[in-house]
Amino acid sequence: MSGKEIRRSMPLFPIGTVMQLTELSARQIRYYEEHQLISPARNQGNRRLYSLNDIDRLLEIKDLIDQGVNMAGIKQIFLVKQQQEQTNNEQQQSEKAKRELTDDQLRHLLRNELMHSGRFNRSTLRQGDMSRFFH
Amino acid sequence: MSGKEIRRSMPLFPIGTVMQLTELSARQIRYYEEHQLISPARNQGNRRLYSLNDIDRLLEIKDLIDQGVNMAGIKQIFLVKQQQEQTNNEQQQSEKAKRELTDDQLRHLLRNELMHSGRFNRSTLRQGDMSRFFH
DNA sequence: AAAACCATGTTAGATTTTCTGACATATCAT
DNA sequence: ATGATATGTCAGAAAATCTAACATGGTTTT
Numbered sequence A, B: 001m002s003g004k005e006i007r008r009s010m011p012l013f014p015i016g017t018v019m020q021l022t023e024l025s026a027r028q029i030r031y032y033e034e035h036q037l038i039s040p041a042r043n044q045g046n047r048r049l050y051s052l053n054d055i056d057r058l059l060e061i062k063d064l065i066d067q068g069v070n071m072a073g074i075k076q077i078f079l080v081k082q083q084q085e086q087t088n089n090e091q092q093q094s095e096k097a098k099r100e101l102t103d104d105q106l107r108h109l110l111r112n113e114l115m116h117s118g119r120f121n122r123s124t125l126r127q128g129d130m131s132r133f134f135h
Numbered sequence C: 001a002a003a004a005c006c007a008t009g010t011t012a013g014a015t016t017t018t019c020t021g022a023c024a025t026a027t028c029a030t
Numbered sequence D: 001a002t003g004a005t006a007t008g009t010c011a012g013a014a015a016a017t018c019t020a021a022c023a024t025g026g027t028t029t030t
Helices: A004-008 A015-022 A026-034 A052-066 A071-115 B004-008 B015-022 B026-034 B052-066 B071-115
Strands: none
Touching: A004 A052, A015 A026, A015 A052, A026 A052, A052 A071, B004 B052, B015 B026, B015 B052, B026 B052, B052 B071
C-alpha cells in the first residue's frame, strides 16, 4: 500500500499534458470527472493535477468509450474491478499469513548465524534519481 | 537508444510541478537553464516542459550546489559524466559486436527447429497502461 | 415524429501560471 | 571596499485553466 502506490498516485500533471498523453479533450476529461470516473487532485490555485493512475484510468475510459460503453457502464466496470482487487488482496493477505509462519521459523533458524556475522547493511544513497517518484 | 530513453526524455512537466518535486525555486531552475545545465523543451505557448531526465538532472544539480560546487563546476562534472557514458557505450558496443558473432551462430543452429514449430507470437495488447510512457 | 437524453464542442469572463527582463541583495573572494 | 555569483522579488504580458452556460448531432423514449 506504500511505495509504488504512493508514486503512481502522486498528482503531477496538469490537464494540458494529460490531453496530449490521452488524446482526450479537456471537456471530455472534465466530463468524466463530473461522472466520478476519476477524481484528480487540485493544487493551491484550484487547477487539476493528475497522477499516473489517473492517466491509466483515462486511457481505460477512452478505450471503453470506443467500445460503445456509456458512463454508467464504465462506472460499473470500475466497481467490479475494484471489488476484484479487493478479493485479490484478501487472498494474498491470507496466503501471506500462512507463509509468515514458516518465515518465522526460518528467521529463528538463521538468528544464531547472524548474531556472529558482524556485517553491516549500509543503505546505498544515490542522488539525482527520479525513479524514487515512480515504479 | 529508443524505448526507455524516449520516455524518460519526454517533456511532460510544467515548471510548477518541477518546483515541488525538486524543491527548487522557479528562479533557480531558470538560472540553471541560463547556464546550460539543463535545456527543457517548450510547448506551443512557449512554456517550459521538463522530462524525467531533466528532473534527475536538477536533483543532481541541487545536490552539487549543496556540496558547494558552482555553475562552472557542475558544467564540468556533467561534461565528464557525458564523456564517461560515451566511452561506456563504446565499450559495450565492441563487446556486443563480439557477442553478436556467437549469437549469429546460435541463431543459425536454432533456425531449423523454428522452421517447424508452427507457433505464433501474438503480441499482448493491454490497454490503459501508462507504463508505456515510462521505464 | 417529438421530446428528452447523452457526450461533446464552443464561448466568455475570471483566475492562475508562466514568461522575460529588470533591479535588489546576501555571501564570498579579491 | 569591490566585484562576482546565486537567488529573491517585482511588473507587465501571454498562456493555461476554471466554471458556467449554451449549442449540437446522435440515440432513446414516449
